Amino acid sequence: MSKVQEGLLYSESHEWVRVEGPNAFVGISDFAQEEMGDITYVDLPDLDNVLKGEEFGALESVKASSDLYSPVTGTVSERNLDLEDAPELLNEDPYGNWIIRVHLANPAELDDLMDAEAYAQFIAK
Amino acid sequence: MRYYDKLVFELSKPGRSGFSLSQEWADAPLDLDPALLRVEAPVLPEVSEVDVVRHYTNLSQMNFGVDTGFYPLGSCTMKYNPKINEEIAALPAFLGLHPLQDPETVKGARTVLDWTDRLLAEITGMKHFTFKPCAGAHGELTGLMILREYHLSRGDEGRTKVIVPDSAHGTNPASAAVCGLEIVEVKSNAAGLVDVEELKPLLGPDIAGIMMTNPNTLGLFEKDIKEIAALVHGCGGLLYYDGANMNPLLGAVRPGDMGFDIMHLNLHKTFSTPHGGGGPGSGPVGVAEHLVPFLGVSTSGFHGNFGVILRALAYILMLGKQNVHLAGRLATLNANYIKECLRDAYKLPIDSVCKHEFVFDGLIDDGACEGKAGATTLDVAKRLLDFGYHAPTIYFPLLFHQALMIEPTETESKETLDDFIAVMHKIAEEAAADPNILHAAPHNAPISRPDETTAARNPILKWENEN
């Protein structure tokens, strides 16, 4: 069973969001990393604007590739550069390793995301 | 096959050489400003001729080809590569022709292209072919350019989308994207065929055409093709035929008769030319009469892979009208025979007569039990290597999780098929008893399973001198 961490918000494309003040940290869920298998590369975005639902990067494994979709609208203010050399961090601790930090442009969008309980039900389907 | 661990660079010794050139001008200085010259000579092996011959002979002995054994790699049509083809392609008179020679001095080569054009047109029901494309995907791209050019020539600029079934080869959507077309996916129905009801609402004035493989990648004939052709033509689109699966139709069914406007052939599949470890292939594109004016689209430097075309023509002439009608039928017979003999041990997701290939969805009993993972399609594939077979295509098409796609071709005997069937049954029994035998396979190939994750995380893509 994939773990779902309490206190985070989740998108249907399996990204999680942790809100800290005006910023949101975005990562991928345990379910997503299990589906991907051993992640070999994380394609990180430029420090630029992102739209909710827009691709902001991609994950690669040996036999798969998966686009990352931003769960929020805003400006990418920081990228987790540790992932460039150690993409396996996303397999080892998906909730402990964020991918991007976004300065939120429209916090009201957060209401569209699922809480832990709703996401657990979503992936159980 | 045995493991051999050298790279040619590691045989190198300064001062040794493997070439033989006359001495005239061998030490002439280059008449160039030093600023235009490289600082140091490139690092290349310094080895003798016998070093080279032994090294590559040793490398070849870690390889499996059609001449080694049965190679049922689905969608790749690994039929026997006749040896007369190789002799024809090695005729010095053809090898010495420069591609820019005056047509008057290359009449033999032009005759080869003219004959191949005429015979392929008869076999496929198309009007004419261009030979520029060097592989199947290159043919797809060239064919889609012709498709777009047709619409543009009519001022019909809004046709920017192409319909691709969800079962299509990955090259179809990729070629469409490279050609600047947007992809609209159409779903397969429960029978594994294009769902006509799903197709209808997709059709409109923005549709440039549809790409279809028939039989499709499940080896199933798209029996609604007549209605699909009428619908697509009715909305102003064209039909593109992906010839990767042409083999079962060879001498039996012609894409042109089914309503296709443009197609490519993979000469390295249907027409017996060797696959060369991944190429060279040849992907000639044929078109119906109304598209002949657009055949001139230039997607490679000269006249395409002429050496491959020579081989294909030799094959067609060997078959002739007396044998060509049997090629497709025997390929279909062989595939159906394997399918019927193995369906007691492997899951057959769609129970239907197949053409040249079919797809299983893993083992019926994969041996999974409490605390023990079952044998996967990957495990079955790797275990087959131990018994002296190449594996089928695995995890494609994407419609099934454990896809195992088997294509025997017409050049395999009943005895070969029976032996393969027996081994597949044995593997199924092993899996049911103890899947660990399969998890650890292959046991007697030149290497065991490699660490692909590390290869992708920390790519080492060239040899570097450690000294």
Place this chain on the structure above:
Amino acid sequence: MAGFCYFPQTGEDIRQMLDRIGVTSMDDLYCDVPPEFLHKEELNLPDAMSEQQVRHFFESLAAMDPKLKVFVGAGAYDHYVPAVIPYITSRSEFLTAYTPYQCEISQGTLRYIFEYQTMICNLTGLDVSNASVYDGSTAAAEAMRMCVACARRKNTVLLSKALLPQVLGVVKTYAKYAGIRLAFIEAEGGRTSLASLKAQLESGDVAGAIVPSVNRYGIVEDLTGFAEALHACDALLVQYCDPSALAVLKTPAEWDADIAVGDGQSLGIPLCYGGPYVGFMACKKAYMRKLPGRIVGQTVDAQGRRAFVLTLQAREQHIRREKATSNICSNESLMALWVTVYLSLMGPEGMRQVNAKSSAGAHYLYEKLLETGKFEPVFDAPFLKEFVLKPLCNVNELQQRLCDAGFFAALKTEEGYVSFCVTEKHNRAEIDALVAAI
């Protein structure tokens, strides 16, 4: 039914197999094909030929044309082919395998591709090579796509007008349908103009530029300032190279090019009326993930032994479908082996001699042709093995005379010049004979 040598099933085999399937004829297996589409009669093809007849047929075609000594390059070079190469490449373990999907029984293919990648990297000086594309022209087209993919949001690629005509043609074709804008860098005095490049860069939309190393006039380009100008605008420098000449010429890495492409044909692949050849592509490591095609990497197997695999596959069409870097699947693997064996035999010294001999022969021919008084120089620029002259005589008559004497030379160019090329295959006596025929 009478047996046919490629079809092993006997009539009895077929009957037994049909019984097992539960049908009565092979046509029953086509029950899902609408009857109007199933061909029951023979196709209108020639009668089957015996192997001897096939051989005779092709030998007669081969005999239709004169055997000419080739003194033309223009993108296909008549270098000597060592005898070892066809012996190695016709080994069935290489010839009759496909793409190395099952790496455990494809280590031969994977190892030679790894060696090929290393040799291309060493010739170009760049970090990463792919396992080949179709030919030089398509390699240039793929490089154009790479520039746009690397640049994000910029959509113009510059092409030097001094590139070979067929390279320009194919790149234009790919650009047209992909919606990539092309602009052109002028050639001045036979060389790609830095001033023209700088003028084009002012648009601000340039993702990269493709310029030749040795150009369509045979001139060795001086690319001083090119990389600097392009990099200042965040654009990539792509060099189109003759890889044989790269053994002596300043490398793409030394010019600070980001991508190098070209046709490996000059590395000992026969002319063969234009193919099969092999396109090569190499780039700096930063652009590795945008490089199209197969790439082989080194790793270890479960016992820790050195092993080779196809890697970075998430770039490719079978995984990424419409989002792949390219649609390429089959490449020119056997021709990559051809090149690898060639470079193994030649080594650094053989490659130096090939260039020395070709260059000396070409310069000798150049002088001799001018002495005839039937040509005058076009450019005052350095060349290696190929050059153009302005003809002062009727070119069609000249070509006919040469053909009658057994030569293919004096190729007419779009500009009205005639082009010559000399490789190490031709000695002074043959060059003298060519000049005498003029």
